[in-house]
Amino acid sequence: MPRLLILGVPASAVARVAALRDGGTELVVMDGKPADGVETIGEVVRADLSDPADCLLTAMRLHERVPLDGVMTLTEWAVPSCAAIAQGLRLRGNTYDTGISLRRKDEMRRRWAAAGLPQPESIAAASCDEAAEAAGRLGFPCVVKPADASASEGVSLVEELAGVPAAYEAAARAARPGRHVLVEEFVRGAEVSVETVVCDARPHVVAVTAKSLGPLPRFVEIGHLVPAPFDSTERDDVVRLTAAAHAALGCRYGVTHTEFKLTDRGPRLIEMAGRPAGDKITTLVRLVYGVELIAAAAAAAIGLFTPPADHAASGAAAIRFVCAAPGRVSRVTGLEEARRLVGVEAVEVSARPGDMVPPLHRSQDRQGYVIATGVTGAQAQARAAAACRLLRIETAAADAWGSET
Ligand SMILES: Nc1ncnc2c1ncn2[C@@H]1O[C@H](COP(=O)(O)OP(=O)(O)OP(=O)(O)O)[C@@H](O)[C@H]1O
Ligand SMILES: [Mg+2]
Structure with missing residues (x-):
């Protein structure tokens, strides 16, 4: 039975990963803070996923005890650690350098520029002054973003020089300590x-x-x-x-x-x-x-991947996120009606009465989603939109974020 190490299994992926185990793969999950349910899918070992040395050392101990056949990650910040393990244990995978370039957008842009690939112009800035200078060179509007965050956190469009300090602060806050902020040409x-x-x-x-x-x-x-x-x-x-x-x-x-x-x-x-x-x-x-x-990632990691046959899409599927008005949630209704609509595959709302809805600045600020299928893309989107309209997340009016009226 192949033995596969998976770095970082989010709660949303537990059922899919459990299916790998049921399909005959022995699983070891590495995580700093395992999500609920992870213990049911295999052995769990602890390591700081953002620390490649810690992860490699932990993997070496595992590998010594019972050899691993592959390694993969489902988590963004574990990408360099996953590569370090693959390289260190000579498993199928990327080199550590590649792992870093997949994680750091400045390094990614540098390599793509060297290969002559089409991308927006991008300048790394280590201070607000450098960001202002870069913005001046690129012109407005431009995009200011962290070099190594995700979920669109700290990414914003800046229309004029006066907007650079706030955008830089937001990007620097979302970036890992010591990492750069990027100022980029805004491509439309x-x-x-x-x-x-x-x-x-x-x-x-x-x-x-x-x-x-x-x-x-x-x-x-x-x-x-x-x-x-x-x-x-x-x-x-x-x-x-x-x-x-x-x-x-x-x-x-x-x-x-x-x-x-x-x-x-x-x-x-x-x-x-x-x-x-x-x-x-x-x-x-x-x-x-x-x-x-x-499953395809797992198969690639353990050497059992067969390329999917060239096939046409069977219909279309759309997801639409639920984004309520900022304020304190008073009532959530409409879930059951939304779930009953034709073509609706899933409806989830995380907001509960009493929660605060923040302004929409990053993916985590959304309150839920609807997934719908259709014969065409337009139909799938229309069905998802119709289900979203049935969902009501009532929030108490707020003048500004955090101050209810
Ligand atoms: N140079 C650019 N020009 C135009 N739009 C941009 C540019 N850079 C980023 N964006 C927009 O901002 C979004 C988020 O940026 P980016 O993908 O770099 O950050 P992220 O935090 O990794 O996002 P996510 O995790 O949501 O994919 C992009 O999907 C795109 O819509
Ligand atoms: Mg992105």
Whole structure:
């Protein structure tokens, strides 16, 4: 029975990972703070996922006791640690350097620039003054963001020089200590992500996802649609660039999530993540293509991956996030009605009476989601939107964040 080490299993992935165990893979989960239910899927070992040395040492002890056959991660901040283990134990995986470039957007941009790939201009800033100077060079509006955060935390659009200090502060707060902030050219266009399984340095594109964003100046995703509704030339361009983006980072293994803006001058790379997409995109991919990306990542890690046959999408699937008005939640209604609608696959709302709803600044500020399927993308989106309209999260009016009226 193959023995697989998985770094960081979020609560939302426990059932999918348990299915791997049921399919005959022995699992060891490494985590600093294991999510509820993780203990039911296999052995659990503790290590700080953001500390590659700690993770490698812990993995070496495990490997000495009973050899491991593979390693993978489902967690963003464990990407360098996962690579360190793969390299240190000579398992299938990326080098540590590649792990770092998948985690740090400044390093990622440097490698993509060296390979001549199309992307927004990007300047690293180690202080507010440097950020202001970079913004002056790039022009306005520009994007200010942390080099190594996620969930759009600390990412904002800046319209003028006076807006730089607040944007820099927000980005620096979200960045890990000592890490840089990036100031970038603002590229405009529809946004897509490419969900890919990489095995033996060959990227196999499984799906392309279209994204909807919340109001500027933030960039919080409020919906996704699989498959993205664009023409085949655009798709070919994005798929070709995805392969080049992997090669430039030396990314040879894993399930990845590569984000693009489709500008009127062609696709521009925004970033790549060295783990499966979040935001339930893996569920949308399963509903449309029948491909389980977590299982594919596991198969690639233990050498059992067979590329998915080239197949057409079976219909479409959409997720729409529930974003209530800021304030204190007084009542949540409509869940059961929403769940009964045709084509609605899932409705979840995390907000409870008494909770505070913050302004929409990062993914965690959303209150829930609806997933719906349809024959076409438009139908899946319309069904998700109809279910969202039935959900009511009533909040007490607030003049400003935190001060109820
Ligand atoms: N240079 C840019 N031009 C235009 N939009 C950008 C640029 N950089 C970032 N964005 C927007 O901000 C969003 C978040 O940025 P980015 O993906 O770099 O951060 P993140 O925190 O890793 O996001 P997530 O984890 O939500 O994918 C992007 O999906 C995109 O919509
Ligand atoms: Mg992103």
